[in-house]
Amino acid sequence: MRVKKGDTVEVQIGDNRGTRAKVLVVNAQANTIVVEGVNRVYKHVRRSRRNPQGGRLSMEMPVPVANVMVVCPKCSQATRVGMRVTSAGTKERFCKKCSASLGQIGPAARMKTASPKG
Numbered sequence: 759m760r761v762k763k764g765d766t767v768e769v770q771i772g773d774n775r776g777t778r779a780k781v782l783v784v785n786a787q788a789n790t791i792v793v794e795g796v797n798r799v800y801k802h803v804r805r806s807r808r809n810p811q812g813g814r815l816s817m818e819m820p821v822p823v824a825n826v827m828v829v830c831p832k833c834s835q836a837t838r839v840g841m842r843v844t845s846a847g848t849k850e851r852f853c854k855k856c857s858a859s860l861g862q863i864g865p866a867a868r869m870k871t872a873s874p875k876g
């Protein structure tokens with residue numbers, strides 16, 4: 759999964775093609791993401807204690823991650839994302855168009871330490 763929560767992505771396929779919006783949820787197992795305002799559906803809800811008014815609730819449904827491209831914050835193009843190891847030993851994502859860093863992935867590489875139980 760090369761898309762992270764909080765990334766800006768551009769939708770490539772479907773009704774929302776061309777839309778740029780923020781990633782709200784990433785589901786790595788299903789390879790889907792929820793993008794703000796993309797793939798909105800109306801869920802019809804009955805009156806209930808939680809929602810005494812009932813009516814239609816607008817919510818975003820997940821879209822396949824393959825349907826979007828990450829928008830690079832540096833060159834603001836929809837781009838593919840690469841991975842590389844920095845000189846500090848950490849992995850980072852980078853824009854394949856302008857090769858700007860898109861931020862580290864996780865903490866710095868961990869050193870192998872002896873387990874406390876021996």
Ligand SMILES: [Zn+2]
Nearest residue numbers: 830833853856
């Ligand atoms: Zn770029």
